[in-house]
Amino acid sequence: MTIPIDVETKHRIVVVLLWLAALVALAVLAFIIAVVLWNGLPAVTLSFLLESPRDMGRAGGIFPMVVSTVAVTLLAVIVAAPLGVGTAIYLTEYTSETALTRVIRFGAECLAGVPSIIFGLFGFIFFVIQLGMGWSVLSGGLTLAVMILPTVMRTAEEAIRAVPESFREASFSTGASRWQTVTQVVLPSALPGIVTGVILGVGRGVGETAAVIFTAGSSLHIPTSIFSPARTMAVHFYILAREGISMRHAYGTAAVLVILILAINTAANWLMLRFQAKQG
Amino acid sequence: MTREFSYSLEAGGRAAESVPSEPKLLVERLSVSYDGVAALRSVNLSIYPNEVLALTGPGGSGKTTLLRTINRLNDRIRSARVTEGRVLLDGEDVYGPDVDAYAIRQRMAMVFALPTPLPKSIFDNVAYGPRVAGIRKMARLREIVERALRDAILWDEVSSRLGDPAMTLSGGQQQRLCIARALAQQPEVLLLDEPCSGLDPISTLKIEDALRKLKEQYTIVLVSHNTQQAARVADRIAFLLMGELVEHGRADQVVTSPADTRTADYFQGRFG
CATH class of the missing domain: 1.20.5 (Single alpha-helices involved in coiled-coils or other helix-helix interfaces)
Structure with missing residues (x-):
């Protein structure tokens, strides 16, 4: 019934x-x-943001962690964005669908699904020990770069594929070369999608703990160069909470982290809107 | 403006002409196939300087393929192959071993069936070709853009808003913008693929007016399945059917007294 x-x-x-x-x-x-x-x-007070931690983080602020987070993430994006977008351009504009491109794409998808602790372990063995970079902004940034690369690459590829074929034909018909077509027409049209992918990567990088705790270290000092060890906000939060140092400061760090991520997303959205309004 | 041809009819209805000038474009025994399926079969055609040649015929007859083979835009289509014959531009083989396909496309501009404005401003759209060719000076670009827009009969409508996105133009304006973009690349040949197919009668009229003027400076190949348009605009008409060139000759002659019954049937609207 x-x-x-x-x-x-x-x-x-x-x-x-x-x-x-x-x-x-x-x-x-x-x-x-x-x-x-x-x-x-x-x-969260002004002094919390601008002071160094005292007594392992029970007192003082998180200024070194803010600097570390920005440094490690920025390095990751500087490395991953050109590599990811470059691979995407190669896959979409410079080669036809072959076994190799399918392997690259499948590899990227697998890589995107690997737990971040594995990346941390890889970064520790490869960058920290093998290449002798030690616990540093450099090791952490490169590890994060490897981790967010598949996301950046796949979203860029999708964005580039979504550019209408008629744009390319119109460009080629004026005598433009492949590279001119890519830089003048395809990339500007795909930019919103590409930026979205990079922002997703930044979001993942900023909030990452497992991949950086093994590679950037957990120093309480402000990193002075890319070879200095660093402690990102996410790691700081983890250590404060895990070792029961200060839940109050752990939450304070988390709040700053959340606000930072919201700010990055909002800024990226605003930039995109401005760009699209200009382009029409 | 009209060029005098003398015609003698050969077997198969093809008109052979003795002409005063060298052809701008010479298509010789051209065969093209997609994944082994023939789209053009041994087409022979001469196109002369400062004429409008209309390529007409029903859908799937190979008009667009011929156009895209002439300027090597079909290089982009992986399944397309020139299996036989050649295309000569000013006597030079377009598919020759040392020929730069990009330079060929620069010399033979194309306008597509649907307007294809780039996602840039009106000015940047028209300046695209010259910039690609390496022209950077703003004064020179402005000059080229204004002239191209005037020649495409669009200047008066857009001169006050050259910075606006091209997408804000109407369909008819967008198509004239694409003609202006083609002109700005300073080509020798204009290839137009059904440029009025998506447009209203007024916009069509404007584009046809522009073409009549433009042939003073360019050699024009116009693909159109619209026989009336071919008759209105073209000096000569070539009729394609299933990849074969059935007949070509002076426009009035092909329209009023075609040599081949298939041409007659098509122009009288019995099919197509």
């Missing part, structure tokens, strides 16, 4: 269910952010 329901009622039920799903997803996000900010914001 099925209960007879008319089409209109069915439609309403579906709409309500979908609406609930969206609401739950949003509520979870809002709840997490609210908890972090609620517990963390009281600790």
Whole structure:
């Protein structure tokens, strides 16, 4: 026996269910952010942001961690963005679909699914020990670069593929070379998608703990060069909480981290809107 | 403007002409196939300086393939192969071993069936070709852009908003913008692939007016399945059917007294 329901009622039920799903997803996000900010914001003062930690982080601030986070992530993006976008350009514009391109793509997908602790272990063995870089901004940045590379590459590839073929034909028909077509037409059109991929990578990098704790180290000092050891905010938060040093400062660090990620996303969105308005 | 040809009819209905000038473009026994499927079969065609030649015929007859083979744009299509014959531009084989395909495309500009403005400003669209060719001086670019827009009969409509995105133009304006972009690359030959297929009658009229003027400076090949348009604009008409060149000759002659019954049937609207 099925209960007879008319089409209109069915439609309403579906709409309500979908609406609930969206609401739950949003509520979870809002709840997490609210908890972090609620517990963390009281600790966040100007001196918390601008001072070095004292007594292992029980007192003082997180200035070295902010600097470390920015340094490690920036290095990762500087390395991963050109490599990822370059690979994407090669795959889409310079080669046809072959066994090799499928292997590259499959490899990238596998790499994207590897847990970050594995990257941390790899970075420790390869960059820290084998290449003798030690615990440093350089080791951490390169490890993060390897980790976010597949994301950057795949999103860039999708964005480039989405550029209409007619743009390329129009460009070629004026006598433009492949490289001119890529730089003048394809990349500007694909830029929003490419930037989205890079931002996703930055988000992953900024919040990463496992991959950097083994590679950048956990020094409490401000890194003075890319060869200095560093402690990112995520690592600092982890150590403060894990070793029960100070939950108050752990939450404070987490709040700053969340605000930083929100700020990066907002800034990227704003830049994209401006760029698109200009391009039309 | 009209050039006098004397025609003698050969077997198969092809018109052989004795002409006063060297052909700008000479297509010789050209055969093209996609993945082994023939799209053009041994096509012979001469195109003379400062004429409008209309390539006409029903869909799938090979008009666009012929056009894209002439300027080597079909190099981009991996399945496309020139299996036989050659294309000569000013006597030089376009597919010769030392020939730079990019230079060939620069000399033979193309306008596509649907307007293809690039996601740039109106000015940057028209300046695209010259910039690609290495022209950097702003004064020179401005000069080229204005002239191209005037020749494409678009200048008066856009001169006050050259910085606006090209996508804000109407369909007809976008197509004239594409013609201006083609002109700005300072080509010798203009290849137009159904340039009016998506446009209203007024826009079509404007483009046809532009073409009549442009042939004073360029050699024009116009693909059109529209026989009336071919008759209105072209000096000569070539009729293609299933990859074969059935007939070509002076426009009025092909329209009023075609030599081949298939041409007659097509122009009288019995098929196509």
